[in-house]
Amino acid sequence: MKKIILACIGILLFTSLACGQSLLDNADYRKAKELQRLAEQAMAEGDYDQAYAYSEEAKEYIAKAEEVAVRRWLQYRAYNWNRQAGDRLAYVKAIGGDVTYADAYNQAAERFERAQQAFEAENYEQSITYAKEVMALLEDVRAAPK
Amino acid sequence: MRKTLLLLVPAAALFLIVSCASPPETVEELPEAPEKEYAQAKELRQLIDDYDLDAASPTAYQSAEESFQEGEAAYGKDNAAAKTAFQEAIKGYQDVISDAFPQLVGRRQSEVDAVKQAADELKASVAVKEKYAAALSIYDQAAAAREAGNFEEALKLLDEAEELFKAVYAEAKVKKERAEQSMSETGGSIESFEDIVEEIEGQ
Numbered sequence: 001m002k003k004i005i006l007a008c009i010g011i012l013l014f015t016s017l018a019c020g021q022s023l024l025d026n027a028d029y030r031k032a033k034e035l036q037r038l039a040e041q042a043m044a045e046g047d048y049d050q051a052y053a054y055s056e057e058a059k060e061y062i063a064k065a066e067e068v069a070v071r072r073w074l075q076y077r078a079y080n081w082n083r084q085a086g087d088r089l090a091y092v093k094a095i096g097g098d099v100t101y102a103d104a105y106n107q108a109a110e111r112f113e114r115a116q117q118a119f120e121a122e123n124y125e126q127s128i129t130y131a132k133e134v135m136a137l138l139e140d141v142r143a144a145p146k
Numbered sequence: 147m148r149k150t151l152l153l154l155v156p157a158a159a160l161f162l163i164v165s166c167a168s169p170p171e172t173v174e175e176l177p178e179a180p181e182k183e184y185a186q187a188k189e190l191r192q193l194i195d196d197y198d199l200d201a202a203s204p205t206a207y208q209s210a211e212e213s214f215q216e217g218e219a220a221y222g223k224d225n226a227a228a229k230t231a232f233q234e235a236i237k238g239y240q241d242v243i244s245d246a247f248p249q250l251v252g253r254r255q256s257e258v259d260a261v262k263q264a265a266d267e268l269k270a271s272v273a274v275k276e277k278y279a280a281a282l283s284i285y286d287q288a289a290a291a292r293e294a295g296n297f298e299e300a301l302k303l304l305d306e307a308e309e310l311f312k313a314v315y316a317e318a319k320v321k322k323e324r325a326e327q328s329m330s331e332t333g334g335s336i337e338s339f340e341d342i343v344e345e346i347e348g349q
Binding site for chain 2: 022023024029032033036039040042043045046047048049051052055056058059062063065066069070073
């Protein structure tokens with residue numbers, strides 16, 4: 001179930017970020033821009049109190065937009081790191097690394113589990129850290145020569 | 147005859163009494179002191195002094211001053227001459243005032259116009275609407291007083307309007323600067339956000 005949810009999030013992120021939907025296409029950002037435009041208009045008319053009010057409101061929206069964008073970016077990065085870590089873990093298992101490099105594999109599997117849990121908990125920075133540890137633990141694993 | 151004498155003696159006595167009862171006046175009384183003229187001259191003189199109106203017509207003012215001093219010198223001694231001198235002083239002072247006061251009000255009007263213009267350029271009529279309207283009302287009253295020739299009132303109103311326009315300007319300036327500061331910060335935040343997005347999407 002977890003994997004399905006992660007996959008769905010990944011698809012959404014991938015389609016939105018990787019397939020051309022800009023982070024600027026964001027309701028809070030658009031609202032901030034509109035409020036700033038209204039502030040400029042009020043300013044030109046001499047309604048300085050209104051200009052100030054619009055501008056302060058715009059600040060709140062742009063702060064929200066920034067928070068959302070940074071979060072989406074972290075989510076996207078965490079998803080990519082988790083995907084790489086999962087692929088690496090699957091590859092190592094496929095080449096029998098879970099037996100020949102059992103310690104490293106088991107530790108990596110445990111880290112991967114934590115990475116996914118952190119992702120679900122929306123703790124994306126922590127999730128990235130765990131996923132990177134998976135990659136580091138399995139870095140030296142090579143397929144046994146035939 | 148005796149009867150005639152009896153009638154003539156009292157008649158003559160009565161004639162003598164009547165003719166001696168009211169002797170002719172010998173001391174001539176002074177004309178009444180020209181208090182009214184003196185007071186009016188002093189009032190006009192004070193007005194000129196209060197507003198430094200003498201500089202606009204120095205010759206006329208000097209001539210009026212001489213008449214005023216002549217009036218004061220004659221006052222109580224030769225009141226008729228004092229009255230004439232004060233009347234001349236009054237006319238001279240009035241000429242000075244009628245010449246200088248409109249000029250003075252005109253200069254003050256120009257000064258207040260400059261303050262008002264600064265407030266207008268700052269769009270204070272929008273920024274501090276009610277206070278600007280109050281200043282404008284006083285300014286209009288000053289113009290009406292000037293038009294009616296009530297220069298002293300016009301000057302007082304112009305002083306008041308000037309203070310109000312200065313206050314209006316200062317308040318509008320503070321509001322404008324606050325809005326500019328906020329808009330600059332918001333603009334910076336928007337640019338910063340766009341930079342972050344560019345950086346993210348460039349990776």
